[in-house]
Amino acid sequence: MTDCLPTERDGANGAWRGCPPAPAIDPASPLLFVINASAGALDLDAKRAVIQAALASHGRKGELLSCNPGNLAQVATAAAVRALERNTAVIAVGGDGSLNTVAQAAHAAGCAMGVIPYGTFNYFARAHGIPTEPLAAARLLLDARPQPVQVGGINDRVFLVNASLGIYPELLQDREAFKARFGRSRWVAFIAACNTLLRAQRRLRLHIDTGIDVRDLQTLTLFIGNNPLQLQQFGAEPADTLAGTPGDGSLAALVLRPIGTVAMIRLMLHGAMGRLGEAAGIESFEFLSMVVKPRLSRGHRTVKIAFDGEVARMRTPIDIRVLDQPLYLLKAPASTSATRPPGP
Template identity: 50%
Template sequence: MTADARPSAIPTHGEARQMDGRAPFVIVMNAGSGRKQGETTAALIANAFGKANREYELMLVHDPSQLAATAQRAVELAQARNGAVVGAGGDGTLCAVAQAVIGSGCAFGVLPCGTFNYFSRDHGIPADPAQAVDLLLTARAHPVQVGFVNDRMFLVNASLGLYPKMLEHREIYKRQFGRSRLVALWSAMAMLLRRHRHLRLHVDHEGTMQEIRTSTLFVANNRLQLEQVGAAEAPLLAQGLLVALAPRAIGRIAQIVLSLRGALSRMSDADNVIGFAFRRFTVTHPSKRRRRVKIAMDGEVTHMQMPLEFRVGDTPLYLLKPEADVAAQNRS
């Protein structure tokens, strides 16, 4: 695995902000996230906020297509009342709500209700719903880094190629066999056994154009996820950078071996992976045509027009999270 030159200018995003102890919360909850534990979480919110005499409004979303619009209404309501916006759901839900929150002046809170919860785990937010609710009442808002693909934000990762196909395949398996990490792993291995085409991409990074052939281009903004696969570039996220990984064009057996290395946290030992840290780079197709490609961001699959510009967000997201020492203890 190789890493490109690292920029010396690392942006700073300022200090943590103390929340007003009377500020209300506007909570956007995805009713379909995780194991559909919405009723339990809603009861915990009512109990904890009632004891603290804290105002809140719960916006329950049953139709995923209404999530972005609901998040925007939540931000407008929070702005009018000098409150905070909370996303309750998996990483995809949190990303949709955070996209509306960033730059609004509102703090962003998290109640993790998904399968993997990479974003909340990376920032030390408790997986236990009761503890996560209690944290909202006491935490300061800390500036955290986000990534962008063109004008779309991501919190955890963005990718094109094989990975978005694997996510779609995973959703089919989940509908049949339920939501669990074991089902997700099973569906991924089944997808890797299939024949798939490699991408030919032109990558413009720091003024240098390189053509790569790969099954998938994966861009990460999550230290925990990179550490789980053993990527050597994981610490660079703390320096205000994102990390790109792209396996070289290899056969199916070699692809499975590479995936097993990742599962064993040994990706850094692999010679078949291109890896580099960056603040900004652009991906085009060799034909220069404005092709429409499938892309995944935080587990949600959509289509975007090339070229694709991956970059670190200029504005941080102010996240209600534990202090650094407590967050480190909570990570798992």
């Protein structure tokens, strides 16, 4: 497939120019559902029942491919290749982490992808007008058509919502531990975040080159946003300095400077009220590409990275950019971004 150059993209209305046609969808070809059996509150049988009910109501066929986190990538890769060969789509059934794994496979293969969300926040689905109620999402994708959407790249990985290094990966690991103990909810996630931030100690020394600006800085975390809904909820949208907006033409970077405990408490309160951009110690800016070189201890060549809720180690330097090639997402023709919900 031919790359779509960022300069050929009209970020103001989400159109992509210079791209090949969207992948064909044959209604007679079964959709391929990749189901993360461990994602969300519902068990596997309940998830399968939702999909089967939607398929039956539309007279469509589907193959339900159940897997666990350990073999999710393998199942998704095989399904994406089959989807392209059969003129159909691969459907991710799970939370943002599961969606990331399927998107990695769909983007590499060039096939269309659909989403049935089962996560806690479901930022990706909500930003693209996909219902968070699974049956409604399943029904929508059966009438949807592939439309190009922006994805970010961090080294050799795709990300849909965000990527980060520093304290944020630790926050995600603490959040999973809190969820395992206290259950899945936004308030549990918020309390876990407060616990992590209040004991934040480790500082990163970073050399950042955006091709426009070069800087050296100390930070507790570098957060990269590709999702306007999440940035709006934080109240941390950067100043508009590039064509398009984060998630639709550019990416957003948020830098958390080292601050004391009292200032950290104030920062958390600002974040809870959706006014993170007003807090002391937060800097944000737009960019298209960025190379990050952390200063590491002798003998260390990797750094912990979080992307869409997953955590892995990557070799430095870290290359972060808007990818030229979009992801072809099944969306309703007239879909619009979801409105900002209440809560943390």
